[in-house]
Amino acid sequence: MKHIVKILSLLVAISAFWIGLLQAAIIPRSHTWLLPIYFVVSLGCYGLLMVGVGLMQFPTCPQEAVLLQKRLRTSSSTKG
Numbered sequence: 001m002k003h004i005v006k007i008l009s010l011l012v013a014i015s016a017f018w019i020g021l022l023q024a025a026i027i028p029r030s031h032t033w034l035l036p037i038y039f040v041v042s043l044g045c046y047g048l049l050m051v052g053v054g055l056m057q058f059p060t061c062p063q064e065a066v067l068l069q070k071r072l073r074t075s076s077s078t079k080g
Contacts, residue, residue, distance in 0.1 A: 014039055 018035050
């Protein structure tokens with residue numbers, strides 16, 4: 001639930017910033033309209049990063065991580 005609140009608050013903040021840029025006309029409109037695309041791409045990159053970090057850390061099953069590390073060590077020693 002906390003992650004949903006974080007994401008929604010970030011979305012509201014970015015939307016407010018985007019609308020402010022549109023209203024103030026500080027940045028040309030052609031660049032300002034691309035901000036939602038940048039946001040979606042950034043959110044996708046963040047999601048992939050979090051999935052990768054989660055896969056590397058094995059936070060919910062430490063015994064499986066130990067077994068996998070042992071298996072990796074034995075397979076790398078047999079190859080070399």
